[in-house]
Amino acid sequence: MKRHFPHLCSPITIGRVTFRNRMFSAPMGGTDITNDGCIGPKSTAFYELRGKGGAGAVTVSECMVHPETDGSHAYHLDTSILNSLAAATYTADAIHRHGAVPSLELSHSGMYAGTYMTDKSKQHNMHQWGPSDTVRPDGVPVKALTTDMLSDIVASYGRVAGLAKRAGFGMIMIHGGHGWLLNQFLSPYFNKRTDEYGGSLENRCRLAIEVLKSVREAVGPGFPIEFRMSGSELFEGGYDLAEGVRIAQMIEPYVDIIHVSAGTYQRGFGDTHPSMFKEHGCNVYLAAEIKKHVSVPVATLGGLNDPQQMEEIIASGKADIVYMARALLADPFLPRKIMENRENEIVHCLRCFTCMAERAVTATRRCTVNPLIGREIEGNEVSPAPVSKKVLVAGGGPGGLYAAYTAARRGHQVILCEKEAQLGGILKSEQAIPFKQEMYQLSQTYALFARNSGVEIRTSTEVTPEYVEKENPDALIIAVGSEPLVPPIKGLNGDNVVIVNDYYLEKEKVTDQVVVLGGGLAGCECAIHLGMEGKHVHLVEMRQELAPDANIRHRPLLLKEVDKYVTVHTGCKGLAVTDEGVLCETDTGEEILIPGTSVICALGQHSRTSLVNSLRDSAPYIAVIGDASKVSTITNAVYEGYHAALDI
Incomplete structure (x- = not known):
């Protein structure tokens, strides 16, 4: 068999371990962590799916070594x-039985202990330990x-590593990056010690080497043994790539992968x-530079999900291994699809x-x-x-398409109708914004x-009560989505106005x-795009804050981009x-x-409520999903579509 991506x-x-490919599953924390720190069964299944999906290695994260x-x-x-x-043994076995090498990431949070706690008051009441006496930006004192x-702590790393090997893990990753304890010692910003663990680079590397x-x-x-490090801390006062190279050289004798x-x-999420505002693989240059100065294999990561790009990284010698995290949430079977030359079937991460x-x-x-997932x-x-049934899906957006796909996989006869000539629903509008191409x-x-999977797709076909009666389905999934809210503001129907959903059709109308x-998520992202194109953009929002509908991880990054490209007018x-x-008040x-x-x-x-209501009594089984039920997110539309099909 000739593989499309032979290097990947x-x-x-x-060492003595052979990994089946160069696509590794990066550390991702579990969810059902027990009160005493055991790996719960849901997390075991979470990691197993990446092994089943074809990754060369699957890293379980994070095991804290010194409570x-x-x-x-x-x-x-x-x-x-x-x-x-x-629990660790069952998890390692669940990964390994599918041919992947299970790896365990050993870590210590240092001065940021408790970061993942949902009860932040408890986190702030904890004793925090780090390289030096200091006070964190949030006011929490830290003791050296x-x-x-x-x-x-050094002894505990060894003790836990030995237990991990006994449990069946085939590799250990030591977390020395991202602002956790070992990185805090490596960093001149965090480490102000004057003893043998501070000052010179040799001293700052001492703890990592002892570990x-x-x-x-x-x-x-x-x-x-794999050492995870930040190639550069990427902020003023931290170490840069040149020093990152020297750190890699100092730890190289003690590791098998950098x-x-x-x-x-904490300073550069x-x-x-x-x-989505950054290029895929924007951090690869760090690994590529370090690889020039070391002889052990080097791994890279950072928004990677395109097989052609990952193949080029390996083929050109920028790195020996590519890691993915979010990409393997979006599609756990991405490595297997690449191995089987089915790359056109990859579901790409949206970086949302x-x-x-x-x-x-x-x-x-x-x-999403x-x-x-979960x-x-x-x-x-x-x-x-x-029993195979006839299923009619009204609407060809993401929720409707996923519902139709799932129902067909269950053996039902499925017809999907979309009233427009093109599938995609509201996602069609994203094709004009480069950072939302996925x-x-x-x-x-x-x-x-x-x-x-056998779905019959009928475009330019609107589903009405009469149409449903003619088709006589056993089940109807209503996924007709939403439509733009256009209030009766004078002039809003003028020739100089473009509805954001239609921007992809009318972008030539938009001047400089x-x-x-509207300063919600859609308005902010459109404004950023227009600003990136060099246009002078004003963003008007009646509320005092922008994008309250954005999630807590995306919103801060979104607002930074707004600050770069847009003039904002809130309270207008x-x-x-x-x-x-x-004209605003x-x-x-x-x-x-x-x-x-x-x-x-x-x-x-707003939801197409009148259409939904007209269809509610059209079939024995009715499910209303996505924006047709309540204006929400792609996440909910896909999830509801999946389960609506499972319930037939």
């Missing part, structure tokens, strides 16, 4: 904890670790986890941060494009229905799945002086649209004109 698919032997100085609610591996070793404490020696003694020769990430979690926002808010996982314990196979592509991928009316109510701009009652020769209307959406 080639095995690699590290005495790091009270983070994370995994622990300790024989004094009932079920701890057993004593040398005796450091010795105990690596402790782990090697515990696991023995030939057992792969895993190069970027930034610090959008660097460590590249957002739904996954990370949900973990921060509720300590669970969700994925994959309804299985529910892997229920299985990833769709069971055939006991959202536009999503509907095309779902349409491919639906067609391949633009007013975006649109009164009328003229040829010169939008401020919250103090003053009338002002926001200048612009083009206006984008982005004032929200």
Whole structure:
């Protein structure tokens, strides 16, 4: 068999372990962590799915090695904890039985212990330990670790590594990046010590090297040890890439893989986890430079999900291994699809941060494009229905397409009707915004799945009560979506106005002086795009804050982009649209004109309630999903469509 991406698919032997390909699953924290730090069954299923999906290695994250100085609610591996070793063993076995190498990330949060706790008051009441006495930006005091404490922490890394090997893990990753404890010691910004652990680079690397020696003694020769580091901290006062190279050279004798990430979690979330506003692979240059100066294999990551790009990274020698995290939430079977030359079936990550926002808010996982995430314990196979039925799906947006695909996989006869000539629903509007191309592509991928599973797709076909009566289905899934909210503002129907949903059709109408009316998520993203194109953009919002509908991880990065490209006017109510701009009333009652020769209307959406109500009694089984039920997110539309089909 000739593989389309031979370098990406080639095995690699590290120590005494051979990995089946160069696509590894990056560390991702679990969700059902028990009160005493054991890996819960849902998390075991979460990691297993990545092994089943074809990754060369799957890293379980994060195992905190020293609870005495790091009270983070994370995994622990300790024989004094009932079920701890057993839970780790079941997890390692679940990954390994599918051909992947299970890896365990060992870590210590240092001065940021408790970051993942949903109860932030408890986090702020914890004792925080770090390299030096300091006060965190949020006002929490930090005490310097004593040398005796450091010795105990070093020993604990070795002890936990030995237990991980006993549990069946085939590799250990030591987390030395992203602002956690080892990175805090490496960093001149965090480390102000004057003893043998501070000052010179040699001293700042001392703790990491002692940890690596402790782990090697515990696991023995030939057992792969990986060190995860930030190639550069990417902020003033932290170390730069040149020093990152020197750090890599100093730890090289003690490791088998140098895993190069970027930034610090606390000071550069959008660097460590590249957002949709950044290029895919924007951090690869860090690994590429470090690889020039070391001889051990180097791994890279950062918004990677395109097989052609990843193949080029390996083929050109920028790195030996590519890691993916969010990409393997969107599609756990991405590596397997690449190995089987089915790359056209990959569901691409949107980099929307739904996954990370949900973990921060509720300590669970969700994925916009994959309804299985967080529910892997229920299985990833769709069971055939006991009786094949005729299913009609009204609406060809993401929810309708996924519902049709799922119903067809269950063996039903499925017809999907879309009233417009093109599938995709509201996602069609994303094709004109480069940083949202994956959202536009999503509907095309779902349409491919639906067609391949046998769905009959009828475009330019509106579903009415009469149409349903003629087709006489056993089940009707109503996924007719929403429509733009266009209030009766004078001039809003003028020739200089473009509804944000229609921007992809009418972008040529938009001049270089633009007013975006509406500062929700859609309005903000459109304004950013227009600003990136070099247009002068004013954003008008009646409320005092922008994008309250954006999730807590995406919103701060979104607002940074707004600051770069857009002039913002909050507390302004649109009164009328003229040829010169939008006349607004401020919250103090003053009338002002926001200048612009083009206006984008982005004032929200509302459900097609009258159409939904007309269809409610059309079939024995009715399900209303997505925006047709309540204007919400792609996440909910896909999830509801999936389960509506399972319920038939």
